[in-house]
Amino acid sequence: MTETVVDQLLARAAAAEATHKWIEAVALYEVALVRAPDHVPAMLGAATAARANGDHARAVIFLTRADRTEPGRADIAAALGEALAATSRLPEAAAAFERARAAKPLDARLAARLGVARLAAGDADGAVSAFDAALRLDPAEPHALSGLGSALVAAGRPLAAVEAFRRTGESRPHADRAAALLSLGDMAGGFADLDGVATCPPWAARLPVWDGAPLDRPLLVWTGPDPLDLITFASVLPLARSLAAYLVLVAPKPFVRLASSIEGVGHVVADNDDVGDWVRAAGAAAPLVGLPHRLGLTAGSFVPTGSLLAAEPMLADRWSARLDLGRGKPAIGLVWGGGLRLDDLAPLAGIGDLRFVALERVPSTMLARSSTPSGWEVADPPVRIEHPGPDFEAGVDARVDCAALISRIDAIIAIDGLSLRLAGALGRPGVALLPAAASWVWRLEGEKTPRYPSLSLLRQQPEKPLAALLAEVIHRVRDLVRR
Numbered sequence: 001m002t003e004t005v006v007d008q009l010l011a012r013a014a015a016a017e018a019t020h021k022w023i024e025a026v027a028l029y030e031v032a033l034v035r036a037p038d039h040v041p042a043m044l045g046a047a048t049a050a051r052a053n054g055d056h057a058r059a060v061i062f063l064t065r066a067d068r069t070e071p072g073r074a075d076i077a078a079a080l081g082e083a084l085a086a087t088s089r090l091p092e093a094a095a096a097f098e099r100a101r102a103a104k105p106l107d108a109r110l111a112a113r114l115g116v117a118r119l120a121a122g123d124a125d126g127a128v129s130a131f132d133a134a135l136r137l138d139p140a141e142p143h144a145l146s147g148l149g150s151a152l153v154a155a156g157r158p159l160a161a162v163e164a165f166r167r168t169g170e171s172r173p174h175a176d177r178a179a180a181l182l183s184l185g186d187m188a189g190g191f192a193d194l195d196g197v198a199t200c201p202p203w204a205a206r207l208p209v210w211d212g213a214p215l216d217r218p219l220l221v222w223t224g225p226d227p228l229d230l231i232t233f234a235s236v237l238p239l240a241r242s243l244a245a246y247l248v249l250v251a252p253k254p255f256v257r258l259a260s261s262i263e264g265v266g267h268v269v270a271d272n273d274d275v276g277d278w279v280r281a282a283g284a285a286a287p288l289v290g291l292p293h294r295l296g297l298t299a300g301s302f303v304p305t306g307s308l309l310a311a312e313p314m315l316a317d318r319w320s321a322r323l324d325l326g327r328g329k330p331a332i333g334l335v336w337g338g339g340l341r342l343d344d345l346a347p348l349a350g351i352g353d354l355r356f357v358a359l360e361r362v363p364s365t366m367l368a369r370s371s372t373p374s375g376w377e378v379a380d381p382p383v384r385i386e387h388p389g390p391d392f393e394a395g396v397d398a399r400v401d402c403a404a405l406i407s408r409i410d411a412i413i414a415i416d417g418l419s420l421r422l423a424g425a426l427g428r429p430g431v432a433l434l435p436a437a438a439s440w441v442w443r444l445e446g447e448k449t450p451r452y453p454s455l456s457l458l459r460q461q462p463e464k465p466l467a468a469l470l471a472e473v474i475h476r477v478r479d480l481v482r483r
Helices: 002-018 022-035 040-052 056-069 074-086 090-103 108-120 124-137 142-154 158-168 175-183 187-197 202-206 227-232 234-242 253-259 276-281 288-294 313-323 342-348 400-406 418-426 466-482
Strands: 215-222 244-251 267-270 284-287 331-335 355-358 367-369 376-378 411-415 430-434 455-459
Touching (some): 002 022, 040 056, 040 074, 056 074, 074 090, 074 108, 090 108, 108 142, 124 142, 142 158, 175 187, 187 288, 202 276, 215 288, 227 234, 227 253, 227 418, 234 244, 234 288, 244 253, 313 400, 342 466, 400 418, 411 418, 418 430, 418 455, 430 466, 455 466
Parallel strands (some): 215 284, 244 267, 331 355, 411 430, 430 455
Antiparallel strands (some): 367 376
8 A cells, every 4th residue: 555655656746847846746755755765766756856946955865865775876876976066065976976986887977977076076186087987988978078188287287188188179268278288388378268268248249359459448358256367367457558548447346446456457347337438438358367368478478577466555554453563573474275274284383483363264163262462363273373353354345354464464374375366466475385286377396486476485295285385384484584
């Protein structure tokens, strides 16, 4: 009797799915599971309906249950991996695809999907291995062909990445291929790809495309949603400005204040404002990341001649007073997120001649009241790290507070990211902790870069953790402070 009722419930659930009544379908599958708790088809049906309704977290629950009920099934593990990836549980997604591949080791598509999951989870070397395995099984596997180049870039193997992109036969511009070409010094090819992948906003389509020639009318330049692009390509704006009557930068609203102090920018307008008046006055438009290509820049010309950015004096005074900077011990800004854990900072403990100040906004649960000038510090690290307070970086403006604070501290120690590049753009001294596969802006080797001459570069060695660099970092910082 129970089996008949379950079959009827599954039929009704399937009918609900056929008419896109996803919530009703999930409810019917759940009723079936109450009557038959180990019914795997009902679990899979519920997961499919939940995902179709956009509820990937609920799908994970059903698929986890199915995976435990019938372990070793590749289809269940793969579906679980997809649902976990959709909920940004990336390491768990990769683990699920690993189980799926173990169950079907000759399935090229599963090997490729494992590569995609590993790459998303930050395991570039593992992704390369999975993509290679997929291509050995099927040299034409599309996901492996398209993903191998990106994985090789992330693994710090630009030459192999360029060759992988070439093998795909795909001629369209690609952001990861651009990164590989730029790392290898092919500025023309890399900048051409960056220009080609730039998204054109609707208003820009109404203007001529700027080709780098002198312009007797305003030039409109737009930047994308990543603030790293804004800082990375800021050094191009003065050159573009010298060729146009006026330069207007169209940026996401959170970047407007930061962008307003960049050299060469005449006016900044938010991209969600009405830019119609500027469009009518402008003579042409171009993406910020496309300027190097349109100007024909090389590695040597893509170098700033001075500080590219200026912090807001009132904000700088505010944070300087809050932290009582400029008196007593030198203050060293710290950025550890994105590559280090707090526990990794243990080598900095016991250093009595320097103060450490967090340049990151952290959750309130990570802050503790203290006797520091600001009254706040990061809770429970192995070294005392002062914090500007819970209102630091609390506004809508991207990294304006951080730039102001960096302008007054004595030096910075930071993982590659916006804070580090802000320090470079401000001309402030610091030590960059670079992963083995560093961005092209840092070049492939060397302790200095002409892009950010005030920064000293420490590079992760193969087979060693990034935290191993901290043994050397204090010597570098002390040298910078003494200078």
